Amino acid sequence: xxxxxxxxxxxxxxxxxxxxxxxxxxxxxxxxxxxxxxxxxxxxxxxxxxxxxxxxxxxxxxxxxxxxxxxxxxxxxxxxxxxxxxxxxxxxxxxxxxxxxxxxxxxxxxxxxxxxxxxxxxxxxxxxxxxxxxxxxxxxxxxxxxxxxxxxxxxxxxxxxxxxxxxxxxxxxxxxxxxxxxxxxxxxxxxxxxxxxxxxxxxxxxxxxxxxxxxxxxxxxxxxxxxxxxxxxxxxxxxxxxxxxxxxxxxxxxxxxxxxxxxxxxxxxxxxxxxxxxxxxxxxxxxxxxxxxxxxxxxxxxxxxxxxxxxxxxxxxx
Amino acid sequence: xxxxxxxxxxxxxxxxxxxxxxxxxxxxxxxxxxxxxxxxxxxxxxxxxxxxxxxxxxxxxxxxxxxxxxxxxxxxxxxxxxxxxxxxxxxxxxxxxxxxxxxxxxxxxxxxxxxxxxxxxxxxxxxxxxxxxxxxxxxxxxxxxxxxxxxxxxxxxxxxxxxxxxxxxxxxxxxxxxxxxxxxxxxxxxxxxxxxxxxxxxxxxxxxxxxxxxxxxxxxxxxx
Numbered sequence: 077x078x079x080x081x082x083x084x085x086x087x088x089x090x091x092x093x094x095x096x097x098x099x100x101x102x103x104x105x106x107x108x109x110x111x112x113x114x115x116x117x118x119x120x121x122x123x124x125x126x127x128x129x130x131x132x133x134x135x136x137x138x139x140x141x142x143x144x145x146x147x148x149x150x151x152x153x154x155x156x157x158x159x160x161x162x163x164x165x166x167x168x169x170x171x172x173x174x175x176x177x178x179x180x181x182x183x184x185x186x187x188x189x190x191x192x193x194x195x196x197x198x199x200x201x202x203x204x205x206x207x208x209x210x211x212x213x214x215x216x217x218x219x220x221x222x223x224x225x226x227x228x229x230x231x232x233x234x235x236x237x238x239x240x241x242x243x244x245x246x247x248x249x250x251x252x253x254x255x256x257x258x259x260x261x262x263x264x265x266x267x268x269x270x271x272x273x274x275x276x277x278x279x280x281x282x283x284x285x286x287x288x289x290x291x292x293x294x295x296x297x298x299x300x301x302x303x304x305x306x307x308x309x310x311x312x313x314x315x316x317x318x319x320x321x322x323x324x325x326x327x328x329x330x331x332x333x334x335x336x337x338x339x340x341x342x343x344x345x346x347x348x349x350x351x352x353x354x355x356x357x358x359x360x361x362x363x364x365x366x367x368x369x370x371x372x373x374x375x376x377x378x379x380x381x382x383x384x385x386x387x388x389x390x391x392x393x394x
Numbered sequence: 395x396x397x398x399x400x401x402x403x404x405x406x407x408x409x410x411x412x413x414x415x416x417x418x419x420x421x422x423x424x425x426x427x428x429x430x431x432x433x434x435x436x437x438x439x440x441x442x443x444x445x446x447x448x449x450x451x452x453x454x455x456x457x458x459x460x461x462x463x464x465x466x467x468x469x470x471x472x473x474x475x476x477x478x479x480x481x482x483x484x485x486x487x488x489x490x491x492x493x494x495x496x497x498x499x500x501x502x503x504x505x506x507x508x509x510x511x512x513x514x515x516x517x518x519x520x521x522x523x524x525x526x527x528x529x530x531x532x533x534x535x536x537x538x539x540x541x542x543x544x545x546x547x548x549x550x551x552x553x554x555x556x557x558x559x560x561x562x563x564x565x566x567x568x569x570x571x572x573x574x575x576x577x578x579x580x581x582x583x584x585x586x587x588x589x590x591x592x593x594x595x596x597x598x599x600x601x602x603x604x605x606x607x608x609x610x611x612x613x614x615x616x617x618x
Contacts, residue, residue, distance in 0.1 A: 105440040105451070106427065107595045108525035108568070108586075212591055221528045221569060223588055267400055267408055312415055313532070315442030315449035315525075317406045338525040339444060339532075347403030350454055372459055375404035379454050 083149025083204075083239040087231055091143040091189060093293070094231040095217035096134045096208050096224065097199075104212055105315060105338045109223065112216035115197050115293060115334050115357040118256075118386050119157040123199045125390045126155045126178060126249055134208050134215045135201040136237070142189025142198055143231060152242055153178045154187060158198035158358075159255050162189040176251040178203070195255070195358040203246040207238035218335055220294060251393045256385075258355045260368040261348055264375055266321065268343035271307040279303070280345060284364040285329060291361055293335040298365060302327035305343065313341040319348035319356070321367075333357060349375040351382035395422045396448075399466060401459050407450040407466060415445040415534075415562070420522045421477055423448050424599045429471050437462075443599055444523045445532075477600045481518075484566070484581050484596075486557050486605045487613035492580035494556070495545070499576050502542045511607065513540055514578060519564060521601045529568035529586025531597040536562050548574030555580045557605070566597075579607075582616040 097120070100113020114120035114137055124133050136143070142160065155178045156162060162173045165186040173179055173187075175198075181187070192198045208215035208225045215225055222228030226235070269277065285300035309325040316322075320332045322342035331348065332340075334357075348356055349370060359365060370378070395411060402408040409426070412419045427443040430450070437456030442449040452462055488496070488511055496507050503510060519533035536559060544560045549572065552558070556567040558575025565575060568585035585596045597603060608616075 102439045103431075103441070105442040105449075105525065106431075106523075106599070108528040108530055111440075211588065220571075221586075223528070228588075264401065264403055267402060312413075312445050313523075313526075314444040314447040317402055317440075317449065317451055319403055337527060338442060339523065340526070344402070349404050372401050372404055376454065376458055379404065383455065 083152065083242060085145040085147055085237040085239075087143055087233055087235045087237065088146055088186070089144035090231045090233050090235070091138045091141045093137075093139040093219075094143050095137055095219065096206065096226070097137040097216045098134050098214055099132045100216050100334065101212045101214035108338050109212070109221060110218065110335050110338055111318065112214065112218045112224075112293075112335055114199065114216075116158065116199070116354045118354045118389075119197070119199050121386060122176065122251065122253070122389060123155060123157040123201050126157070126176065126251060126393055127153070127201055127203045128243060128246055128249070129201065129203070129205070133201065134206045135199045136206075136231075138189065138198055138200070139192070139196050141191050142200065144186065144188040145237070146184070146186045147181045148183055149239065150183070150242070152181050152239070153203040153246055153248060154181055154200065155179070156189065156198060156200050159193045159195045160189060160198040161191050161193060162187060176253050178248045178250065180248070194360065196360055197358060202239060202242070204242040205240050207240040220335055249393050251389065253389060256355060258352060260366045261356050262352050262368045262370045262375070262378065263321065263346035263348050264372055265369060266344035266346045268311060269345060271305050271343040272323065272345060273304040273306045276301075276304040281367055281369055284366045286364055287359055287361050289361045293333055295333050295336055296331040296356075298329040298331070300329075303329065303345065308343070310341045311343050313339050316340045317347065319350070319353055320344050321346045321348065331356070349378060351375065351378040395471065396426070396467070399463050402449060404459070405452055405454050407452070407459070407463060409448040409450065409466065411446045411448070413446065415522070417520050419446045421600070424477060425471055426469070427599065429469065430466070435465070442525065444525075480598070480601045481604060482597055482601055483604045483606060484583055485608040485612070485616065486579040486581050487608050487610055488579035489610040489613070492556070492577070494577040495558075496578060498545075499542065499559070499578065503539065505539070510540070511578065513537055514559070514564075515605055515607050519603045519605075521597050521599055521603060522563075523599050524595055524597060527569045527571050529595045529597075530565055531585070531595075531603070532563055532565055533603055534563045536564060542576060544574035545576065548572055552577065553580065555582065555585070557581060580613070582613050
């Protein structure tokens with residue numbers, strides 16, 4: 077491609093844990109490859125809907141601080157979802173952008189994504205398609221196993237992000253949305269719930285746990301009251317799923333997130349319900365979690381409601 | 395053969411085949427795993443076989459726990475169906491620079507290093523499962539006199555290719571990752587091949603592994 081025909085972003089600052097993500101890869105747990113994919117699925121879905129992209133188009137995910145990007149090419153729109161502060165720098169000056177709104181970028185313009193506010197993950201994309209390679213049907217970057225585009229690594233300074241297609245019939249759209257917060261994280265009791273003393277079971281639901289800094293796309297480590305194991309601190313290693321809460325030998329909970337190890341040997345006290353996963357991953361280190369016990373039937377219903385809420389938001393985009 | 399099916403959260407079936415770890419129970423898990431995989435059921439998002447459990451993850455938009463549980467319970471598998479087994483040879487170098495825990499193993503097992511390695515290389519091992527990280531095989535069983543616990547404090551980084559033992563099992567670290575197994579050597583062979591998308595794992599559940607010992611020169615030759 078001649079350079080004057082190229083449309084691309086140059087990364088002036090990479091931000092923290094900036095990667096391509098989509099809906100992730102399925103049916104690979106048995107060889108040790110987790111789902112990966114966008115941590116916050118609702119914000120991923122809203123972004124592609126706002127930009128009228130295919131529902132599983134690649135987007136750029138960042139944590140805490142986003143990238144600073146300079147654009148080269150013909151006119152293009154971009155949008156950011158999540159609770160994110162960013163600036164758009166053009167010849168006309170500098171403006172503060174709002175999440176869930178589309179903005180025009182011209183050749184030489186810049187987007188500087190300062191931070192996510194009271195949340196962890198934010199999402200950036202354009203009305204078009206990034207030039208990514210697919211691994212097992214997904215372009216999600218799993219930095220732990222080094223799977224995905226960019227050799228499975230997070231973005232770095234000076235990297236160029238290619239755009240291979242721009243949707244020219246696109247009309248600017250927006251959504252009035254303030255995000256959704258939650259008081260308790262709802263869980264279903266785990267397969268090893270009986271491994272823990274009655275008083276620890278009580279504490280697990282009555283007291284709160286603090287999210288530690290040792291939290292990333294693989295897992296979230298919590299600290300709070302020690303959970304006392306009265307059977308065995310280990311189980312025979314077995315499969316894990318997203319949202320499982322294991323109790324380590326030290327008595328601390330650790331929640332499995334999207335890039336988690338597929339097999340684990342700590343007892344499982346509970347599993348976060350699917351409806352609360354997106355909101356769980358947005359909780360920042362230092363904040364507190366309280367768990368609430370729900371039945372399987374309730375969890376299935378709550379998931380349907382959550383999906384209806386998402387679809388309702390998508391229908392409000394105009 | 396499945397003793398009980400529970401739910402793991404709201405989007406996975408937890409199929410329990412028993413509490414013991416042995417090749418008979420594990421072979422049943424693996425038979426179910428391959429059978430269900432072949433059925434290619436819509437809405438199944440993952441199958442995770444382990445020593446004595448099979449976890450079936452599903453799309454909540456397509457299945458509910460009870461409906462999928464019924465489907466799985468109705469599956470019939472011939473007990474006498476033989477597993478397809480491959481024999482895979484893997485070279486391992488036990489030079490001091492790779493055998494990170496040989497001194498510890500000597501002390502704990504009260505055996506000389508040469509005896510330990512001789513015993514280790516004299517057996518074939520069965521692959522119970524793969525996972526934790528991409529491609530890592532969990533193999534067994536070690537002889538009784540070779541069994542010891544994990545390191546008291548796990549290593550933050552176990553080098554890629556390390557071959558470790560704990561309890562009745564041995565494994566190969568397909569990636570550099572944290573881990574607490576006792577490391578006896580290192581293989582120059584790639585255990586997980588990202589570029590081979592149809593079959594990235596060198597070792598799959600049900601396979602048999604034969605380790606053979608190589609010198610440091612041979613190791614470097616293969617690496618090159």
